[in-house]
Amino acid sequence: MTLTTADQVPPADPLPATRAALASHGRTGFMQEKLPRLVTSLAAFVPMAALLAIVGVLAWKALPALGYNGIGFLWHTAWRPGNAYANPVRTGGVLHPVGASYGALPLVAGTLESSVIAVAVAVPVSVGAALLVVEKLPRRLSSTVGLFLEVLAGIPSVVFGLWGALTFGPFIARDVAPFVAGHMPDVPVLNFFRGNVGYGEGLLTSGLVLAVMIIPIVAATARDLLRQVPRLPKEGALALGMSDWEVARKVSLPWARAGIIGASVLGLARALGETMAVAMVSGAVLGTVPTNLYLPMSTIAATIVSQLDGAFTDGTGYAVRTLAEFALLLAVITLLTNIAARVLVRRVAGTALPIGRGV
Amino acid sequence: MSLSSPAARSVDSPVVVDRGDGVAMRARGLSLGFGSTAVLADLDLDIHRGTITALIGPTGSGKTTFLRSLNRMNDKVAKHWHRGDVLLDGSNIYSPGVQLMALRRRVGMLFQRPNPFPMSIAENVLAGVKAHGIAGKQHYRAIVEARLREVGLWEAVSSRLGSSPFNLSGGQQQLLCLARALATGPEVLLLDEPTSSLDPITTEHVEALLRSLAPALTIVIVTHNLAQARRVSNRTAFFYQGRLVELTDTTKLFESPEHPETANYVSGRMG
Numbered sequence: 200m201t202l203t204t205a206d207q208v209p210p211a212d213p214l215p216a217t218r219a220a221l222a223s224h225g226r227t228g229f230m231q232e233k234l235p236r237l238v239t240s241l242a243a244f245v246p247m248a249a250l251l252a253i254v255g256v257l258a259w260k261a262l263p264a265l266g267y268n269g270i271g272f273l274w275h276t277a278w279r280p281g282n283a284y285a286n287p288v289r290t291g292g293v294l295h296p297v298g299a300s301y302g303a304l305p306l307v308a309g310t311l312e313s314s315v316i317a318v319a320v321a322v323p324v325s326v327g328a329a330l331l332v333v334e335k336l337p338r339r340l341s342s343t344v345g346l347f348l349e350v351l352a353g354i355p356s357v358v359f360g361l362w363g364a365l366t367f368g369p370f371i372a373r374d375v376a377p378f379v380a381g382h383m384p385d386v387p388v389l390n391f392f393r394g395n396v397g398y399g400e401g402l403l404t405s406g407l408v409l410a411v412m413i414i415p416i417v418a419a420t421a422r423d424l425l426r427q428v429p430r431l432p433k434e435g436a437l438a439l440g441m442s443d444w445e446v447a448r449k450v451s452l453p454w455a456r457a458g459i460i461g462a463s464v465l466g467l468a469r470a471l472g473e474t475m476a477v478a479m480v481s482g483a484v485l486g487t488v489p490t491n492l493y494l495p496m497s498t499i500a501a502t503i504v505s506q507l508d509g510a511f512t513d514g515t516g517y518a519v520r521t522l523a524e525f526a527l528l529l530a531v532i533t534l535l536t537n538i539a540a541r542v543l544v545r546r547v548a549g550t551a552l553p554i555g556r557g558v
Numbered sequence: 559m560s561l562s563s564p565a566a567r568s569v570d571s572p573v574v575v576d577r578g579d580g581v582a583m584r585a586r587g588l589s590l591g592f593g594s595t596a597v598l599a600d601l602d603l604d605i606h607r608g609t610i611t612a613l614i615g616p617t618g619s620g621k622t623t624f625l626r627s628l629n630r631m632n633d634k635v636a637k638h639w640h641r642g643d644v645l646l647d648g649s650n651i652y653s654p655g656v657q658l659m660a661l662r663r664r665v666g667m668l669f670q671r672p673n674p675f676p677m678s679i680a681e682n683v684l685a686g687v688k689a690h691g692i693a694g695k696q697h698y699r700a701i702v703e704a705r706l707r708e709v710g711l712w713e714a715v716s717s718r719l720g721s722s723p724f725n726l727s728g729g730q731q732q733l734l735c736l737a738r739a740l741a742t743g744p745e746v747l748l749l750d751e752p753t754s755s756l757d758p759i760t761t762e763h764v765e766a767l768l769r770s771l772a773p774a775l776t777i778v779i780v781t782h783n784l785a786q787a788r789r790v791s792n793r794t795a796f797f798y799q800g801r802l803v804e805l806t807d808t809t810k811l812f813e814s815p816e817h818p819e820t821a822n823y824v825s826g827r828m829g
């Protein structure tokens with residue numbers, strides 16, 4: 200490479216010379232430019248490929264079951280593996296044990312009900328805790344609370360499950376649920392809260408254990424978002440004579456609203472897919488839709504893990520294919536909640552936030 | 559109206575009860591600081607009722623801090639401390655039984671930079687009205703229109719009252735915040751360099767508005783613009799290094815100040 204300096208040979212037109220010098224400076228070399236670009240675009244491709252591969256394999260596995268179970272799969276309640284000792288039969292080209300029939304409704308209901316309970320409990324608690332940490336607690340105490348949140352987020356779900364099954368569930372059934380069940384009026388909707396409270400394995404315990412598991416996600420995000428609310432509008436609200444609670448409600452929460460909804464949806468997705476803890480506290484009852492808060496039930500994820508061993512004993516492969524169909528259904532439910540969340544976030548963020556206005 | 563029992567009051571006609579001595583607010587031996595730094599030292603100062611008092615002084619001389627002590631906005635600042643009294647209508651706003659919310663309804667504030675709330679333009683104007691339950695729903699529209707007209711923003715925003723205030727220009731946002739502060743019908747209005755984000759014509763409009771409000775409203779305005787202090791204020795206070803050097807009629811302070819520091823500052827040799 201040769202450098203042309205002004206006092207050597209003054210070029211007639213300096214610009215082309217500069218361009219040539221720049222071009223020859225090696226910025227277009229394979230190692231400097233092409234390789235990093237290749238690597239990064241491959242890396243960006245990996246998650247997409249992984250998602251497509253997983254869904255594709257699941258769909259491929261589930262396809263025969265999809266055909267045999269039909270659309271009625273979505274609203275049937277049966278859980279009948281069929282007669283394993285009789286000769287399998289073939290319906291519409293799909294081999295299956297005699298009398299085998301599966302319906303998704305109980306598991307879909309269990310999954311949605313437990314997750315909704317979890318989010319309904321976790322979001323108010325998390326937002327309240329985040330407000331307290333950001334606005335009220337002294338700095339030192341709030342970092343301690345943050346530490347607890349991180350530890351809580353890192354605890355394996357099997358530990359939550361064991362705690363739920365041994366301690367928390369029985370406690371709820373003995374000391375909390377009877378009171379609630381006994382005082383709810385017997386009217387539609389509210390009679391969901393009535394019934395025999397059982398021994399602590401079931402919908403309520405599952406929902407509450409899930410709530411404890413997603414609180415760290417939602418609370419930590421809400422705390423970070425509330426910390427980012429600028430001081431000026433909050434001071435303006437105080438100067439107008441608003442109480443701390445009004446400032447939180449009118450300024451801080453609206454400011455952070457879109458992000459908090461996003462975090463809640465992350466929590467919901469976690470609850471929908473949580474497996475081990477729910478498998479340990481749900482009561483693992485298949486084939487019935489829980490009609491009150493205390494009944495044992497199961498969820499899609501928990502059922503897949505608890506039934507997989509048994510499904511492999513079905514020589515026709517039909518049981519495993521049905522579990523694959525359940526997995527596919529769970530993926531679709533998660534996807535739909537994500538899309539709904541995106542729409543929701545866009546709607547609420549559109550109203551007021553000062554995005555891109557530097558005043 | 560006492561601090562501890564905010565009585566309902568008409569928004570459109572703030573009633574000024576003259577207690578006879580003509581002093582709306584008074585600082586008595588006020589010292590104030592944060593942690594180990596003292597910001598204000600032993601201040602004695604009267605704010606006359608129904609007049610405009612300008613606070614001038616070099617950067618860091620404590621004007622904002624003093625202004626914020628008049629509605630106790632310093633209370634929340636870490637390690638804040640104070641000695642001495644601030645009186646509003648003769649009663650100490652720092653005494654234990656005082657309700658901060660009632661105090662701040664009576665002593666409103668406009669900040670240096672616009673700070674609209676994340677709600678619609680109309681909701682912004684009504685924020686304080688709703689928080690204090692000043693007027694019923696049926697009056698909301700009228701209040702919004704009256705206040706926005708008063709600050710000269712009505713023409714610009716009347717067609718988009720329901721939309722976000724953050725799409726307004728910085729100056730318009732500041733006018734909106736002024737409308738919001740006026741809507742609660744304060745007795746004293748504190749302004750911290752309120753026109754620093756406004757163009758000259760809007761500034762002129764705001765100054766005219768302040769002058770027209772003055773007999774019914776007591777105004778304290780911090781400004782770095784000496785010409786503005788001369789234009790709008792009846793009396794001017796000169797702050798220097800956390801002390802009040804001089805507080806007197808604006809004309810006198812600018813034309814024949816008593817203290818050499820004041821003379822230096824107003825003639826542009828300092829600050």
Ligand SMILES: Nc1ncnc2c1ncn2[C@@H]1O[C@H](COP(=O)(O)OP(=O)(O)OP(=O)(O)O)[C@@H](O)[C@H]1O
Nearest residue numbers: 592595597615616617618619620621622623624635
């Ligand atoms: N929260 C705080 N903690 C510590 N010191 C503070 C705090 N707020 C203000 N000060 C100090 O108090 C002094 C006065 O500040 P203040 O904002 O009142 O000045 P000012 O006269 O309004 O200045 P300017 O004209 O630049 O706005 C400054 O030295 C500042 O550093």
Ligand SMILES: [Mg+2]
Nearest residue numbers: 621622623750
């Ligand atoms: Mg200042």
